Amino acid sequence: IQLTQSPSSLSASVGDRVTITCRASQDISIYLAWYQQKPGKAPKLLIYSASSLQSGVPSRFSGSGSGTDFTLTISSLQPEDFVHYYCLQLKNYPLTFGGGTKVDI
């Protein structure tokens, strides 16, 4: 299953609302997770099962979608949010990640 993540990069400002999309090449139901990765660090889980917020993650992060089309929304960008984001499908092996989105100031 291929995951097409878009855009690959975006420029935004503090306070902006941004949306990142992830499209699967076939139906994956809600077996999708979103991760945030800061430079030099391991990825951190933000959203699982397409729309469930991981404990401890700020409520400005939200996820939606099912089937083949998914979105990660950050309602109001904070300075620490200008990093990389990845989607991951866990429906079928091989598990696959999207290509990533870099959010720039």
Added chain:
Amino acid sequence: EVQLVESGGGLVQPGGSLRLSCAASQFTFSNYFMGWVRQAPGKGLEWVANIKEDGGATYYVDSVKGRFTISRDNAKNSLFLQMDSLRTEDTAVYYCVRYRRGYDFFFDYWGQGTLVTVSS
């Protein structure tokens, strides 16, 4: 707090071998699927392999099948990745991950990563 600590990375020549280890703590290791994810320098994330709770089933990305072997020792709370016939394209940071499965599916905890460099 759950901890995953990888070790065993380093510089190896093409065609060589390396064995990565991941020491797990603060959770019941034998109750969880585990896995490895890698990230080449400046590139995205790539899932490498998973192993069932009892080690009875393993899964691999096609590019490492026949060359890498994932295993575990539940008595020692340890996960391993034996990497043989290494290629330059295997150069990456390798992360140990805990795989939460059940009603929901996701990698919830990640180690800090260990760098593997394949070069002559």
